[in-house]
Amino acid sequence: MKTFVFAALIAMCFSLNAVQHDMAYIKWEDKHQDLLKSDNQKVNEKLRALEKRFGKKPNIIYILADDIGWGELGCYLGGKVRGTPTPELDNMADEGMKFLSSYSEPSCTPSRIAIMTGRHPFRTGVDGVYWPGSDEGLPTEEVLIPQLLSKAGYKTAMWGKWHLGEAEKFAPENRGFDYAYYTVYNGAPFAWVDVEGHYEKETVPGSAFFYDFPGEKKYDEQYGIALQGIYQAKKGQKRKEVAKLSAITMQKVEDTSAKEIIQYIKDNAKSKQPFFIYWATLAQQLASSPKDYRFEKNVDSRNNQAAELGQHDTNLKKILDTLHDQGIAENTLVVWISDNGPMYAFWPTSGYTWLRGGKGEVYEGGVRIPGMAWWPGMIEEGQDPIDLIQMTDLFTTAARLGGVTDDIPNDRVIDGIDQTAFLLMGDGHSHRNFIFHYNGNHLGAVRINDIKLIIKGTGGSIPEIETYNIKRDPCERFGKLYPYLWMVQPAQDLIKGHLQLIQKFPNRKKESDSQSTFGPHD
């Protein structure tokens, strides 16, 4: 009987000419037909009314922050407690919706893939973070959200940390963005620098083992990697290096990005076309100290990371203010979210989280991240929903808002779920009760409702599994291999269906840049 139902579900899912979801969602959908119907009706009504009022689809701004943990912002019990005041981010949460259960991939490149493609990175052939000098990139067969939104008539632009491949064929201007101002790297070349742009030479407790670093100007010579600078690019045109890479330059990228974004909003506020902005800010990964923000907002002058947060916090406010000033706040969804948990390797100037683990791990500290959504008039203020939302959902939700859900390719599994109903109606309206936590190609954990299984391996006669009730034990302290079928079986079923669909839709192969001096590798 059970097999029959399962087969019927698979048949059903393949017969629809729609988004190819994971089996976990298909099962959820099957059980929640009434909620789905009612949610869809309400969402359609709200979006239609809005489109009538503004004469176009809503603008979308996604701000992806870097390594900011669950517990860093004031509104997540950080702020004063951690010496990292974030009054404007807190204010954004007050005016909108603060996610208590928003989840990312466990590191930088993977989360960028998730938000751009709506897919867990392992499906795309990418299994980790790109390091400077890599010739690989996100395979060009992947369809990115700016490509879809361009089809829907959106103007698209990105600022900040691309990190999806160094070669031009992987670059944002060739992957759907009309305009881009970016670096191809993570913080590796710039981190641990003082205000003058030199590697830290002062006595910073805990950073003593970095003393041997060369001055930043010697980086290229030292490691044989010709670092690429800051690029500016327009769709279809050759990108220009507008600044050389240095610690000082990087400190200015945040402010320059914010200034350009504000101008972009002003230029496009009255346009017939809506816009999509993707701001992948480097705050707070640089772990450097922007000079102008060192002594502001009660930030301890020795605390580089807090100064970076302060800089970002100030810029965020300017952007939200601009939306109000231009009269388009009510037609603009702004989502702010972190790409993963804190990177403790940067300690003592790293971020922090209340949770167990950090960046690179599938424990909550690596993947449960601060996130909020702001949309005056559409998202009721002062909400803090506990329902689940995952980074991939931002892809599918943007497609729905842009009216291009039908353009999402259905020859691949899309992990993202349309969460428009959740954004517009809050708790009780998330269409997700599960998460697959991948670390590279390894399925590291699954969550279904409150139960999470950490999958460590199959070392002995029984699987090495830790079972947590994330609601009772958010810090994952009391993991046990529970003998209770009711606790583990739902997760087992989830994994079974998930793996069957992977066989049907195999993961993509890696793609590299044949022009690279390093040559392709796999």
Add this chain to the structure above:
Amino acid sequence: MKTFVFAALIAMCFSLNAVQHDMAYIKWEDKHQDLLKSDNQKVNEKLRALEKRFGKKPNIIYILADDIGWGELGCYLGGKVRGTPTPELDNMADEGMKFLSSYSEPSCTPSRIAIMTGRHPFRTGVDGVYWPGSDEGLPTEEVLIPQLLSKAGYKTAMWGKWHLGEAEKFAPENRGFDYAYYTVYNGAPFAWVDVEGHYEKETVPGSAFFYDFPGEKKYDEQYGIALQGIYQAKKGQKRKEVAKLSAITMQKVEDTSAKEIIQYIKDNAKSKQPFFIYWATLAQQLASSPKDYRFEKNVDSRNNQAAELGQHDTNLKKILDTLHDQGIAENTLVVWISDNGPMYAFWPTSGYTWLRGGKGEVYEGGVRIPGMAWWPGMIEEGQDPIDLIQMTDLFTTAARLGGVTDDIPNDRVIDGIDQTAFLLMGDGHSHRNFIFHYNGNHLGAVRINDIKLIIKGTGGSIPEIETYNIKRDPCERFGKLYPYLWMVQPAQDLIKGHLQLIQKFPNRKKESDSQSTFGPHD
């Protein structure tokens, strides 16, 4: 030179006919004369104006909760996240002041001593928690805050868990309270019971090792301890046992206490005398599930602890509402605070904290506790100060509010600091930059400004010390034996002065009840 200053300070402190503070405070005081003067002036003005308006000193209500960790309440990122909604406690915080750095002693009896005497328990000869059957009690030479406030003309009353000795000479009605309704025990005889008052027989994950417990009615026979029931008492009269001890009785104690408190407030609202209420609620130590609150407020029906919090949350609101209804909210300080961190022995129905460790430890999880102060018109709403406050401070602050600071005996060290300025003016006005964390008679940790030293022993050639920056690392993950003098020396100086004063004012000896069937022991 340094020795000279130190000697001068000691001389100064002994020459004053005032509260005998710890050397740590005397040094702080010496450096902050201007702030103290200005704070005192403002506090005096505010209190004088209030007394003029109401014709009496302010009422004081201290609510001491049981084992509620930093991270359990909604306003400490618990609530929805943990499945323990506390809307009314959150509301109290919104309307007043939420302490981000309030500290208790690490367990029940010690925190009760701290709030009642203003002294760290080790000074009073008490080194731990009383277990049912103990003949010891808080030495009767200790002067309790209800005794002082009685002198000031206050009516004094207490409800809940006394836990400072079983014998009558140690009982609240003989220690300064006009009225008391109480149990002498901690939760040991009642915990782990189901709604019907029986020990849990169902399959509760994690509690399997309790299956061998006898039914609760057999407790006396089983352990040879004649359990005392719920007492009601008036000053100078013999106490009456108004209910036998059972799990069902205990579940009703919370509601009965709240009802009596509300009636007491009504009866005394218009009195010429102010009142002092000390409510030592058993919520949430029972880890049982009050039937009426099981399904309220989205509480998971299996979650006993959340049901208990729900019950307390509901009662708290009724009390605050009564103060408003009676027109005395603006003349009543209400402080709500937990006695220590979570007791994980009760897992999975225990409390929780974001911090490291729990009850019985001097890591933050044991001693950093939720706390708030509420006083409409006097305490500005919406504050969340990060400045330090310690349980002993509640003694000294109550004495100041009652105008009986001069009656505090000066033949002993008082650890509590008058924090009236902090309550009335918030961050920047705490008169404390240090804490001594004792665990029994062992000085387990000291905190000065952001730096905390965990003192583990002197095992080898160097002291076993962990050094934390509590602001950067509130979970105490990156402890090191730092070689930096600037980091460790202030704490060393703190300890030195502290120990010198202990030599001058030796700790009291234990006191026991000679009537006890067990006889005295030391």
